[in-house]
Amino acid sequence: MKPILTVDDSPSMRMMLRASLMRAGYTVVEAEDGRAALEWLETNEPAAVITDLTMPHLDGFGLISALRAQPRLSGVPVLVLTTESDPDKKARARAVGATGWIVKPFDPEKLKTVLRRVVH
Template identity: 70%
Template sequence: MSIQILTVDDSPSMRALLRAALTGEGYRVDEAEDGRSAMEWLASNRPALVITDINMPRLDGFGLIAEVRAQAQFNALPILVLTTESSPEKKARARAAGATGWIVKPFDPAKLAAAVRRVIH
């Protein structure tokens, strides 16, 4: 069975780019359009990795990371932040919330694949 990854981004085009890059590496990709949708999906699924944007409606990436980390079954779940944001303050805030790593958009598919392999293999 292939490794399952949840991507969370309010941009359909970004979700499509992520799906193409990750399925090309052999991963199974599920998608959520914001943090609230991601939490609903996580209620009945256990992915190997979550890749989330920061700026989203309903529940942003910081809120999503905090909610995921508040659940014991997700203590070891790697969470990569994929965003246009690059300020040290935002990176520190994401790290403090429990993010595993940070990738700046636009992403290079090879670098994304390398980051994914680093955190889930």
């Protein structure tokens, strides 16, 4: 099975995601920002991407836009995991191609349920 790519500038958040996802049976690859994620995506294809919105170098909106612009990756599910609950940001994330939205702090069971729905 392809890995889940987690993208967050917080090492502790990446660690929590990795622990939850590995317990659920997924393989995890981590990137600290959108730019690092795109470098990995040049030669790899994930089962899904879980990304924060607010990050240095390339934010979540930029990452999702760049991912959706690549035909090879256009169908990869992208979940936004953020502290943001602003409806305008949700709409913007949807507009650039986000598949779903999860608010931090996340519930590992809900995350697992959402992933089961979007990863094929």
